Amino acid sequence: MTTTPANPPQAASVWQRVRRGLASSLMALSAIAMAGFFSACEGPEPYTEIPADVMSARPTGTLSAGDVIQVSYPGAPELNTTQRIQANGRVSLPKVGDVSASGKSVASLQSQLSGMYTSHLQNPTVLVAVETAAAGVYISGEVNKPGKIPLDRPMTAFEAVMEAGGFSKFANRKQVVVVRNQGGKHQRYALNLDDTLSGANHNAFYLRPYDTVYVKQSRW
Structure with a gap:
């Protein structure tokens, strides 16, 4: 009685597929291991410790060059104007000319202008509002x-x-x-x-x- 031998090319093909599968798995595991290695080797990011004075509130809201402000005159609305604070920190206003605005709060500038317009307007009240902050x-x-x-x-x-x-x-x-x-x-x-x-x-x-x-x- 004659026994029919297994097909050698077919067996070799199965073995090659197994080998390729094992190789792919090993490469994937190797990539994961390398990623973990490099991740573990990365040091902490260089953040600066936060001191209290860095995060505490400081007086802000002061005007600066480039800010656009609205200056309104309730007693003389025809004088109302919108001004951009110039690089030298000043604005040019009707009747009083150039006035320093940079570095001042809105409230302090309003008070200063009201004093300046006392001799020019019957109602010297002046209102200042920031339209666009630089x-x-x-x-x-x-x-x-x-x-x-x-x-x-x-x-x-x-x-x-x-x-x-x-x-x-x-x-x-x-x-x-x-x-x-x-x-x-x-x-x-x-x-x-x-x-x-x-x-x-x-x-x-x-x-x-x-x-x-x-x-x-x-x-x-």
């Missing part, structure tokens, strides 16, 4: 409306994110970075705004003109 902060990363936000009032990092439309669905609220230029060097402060939302952290981080707030993307 100083601002920049919001980027995982927010719904990234861009520049006018800093026309004391503003926290959390408020700035809300002004930018809030967190996107991919945002990592625990990883919000504020980049600030201090003394010609960039300082990076890491904030956990998830704690702000949950109430676990009651400390507010107040922004300074031209800060950049970057919301990182969640890895999960």
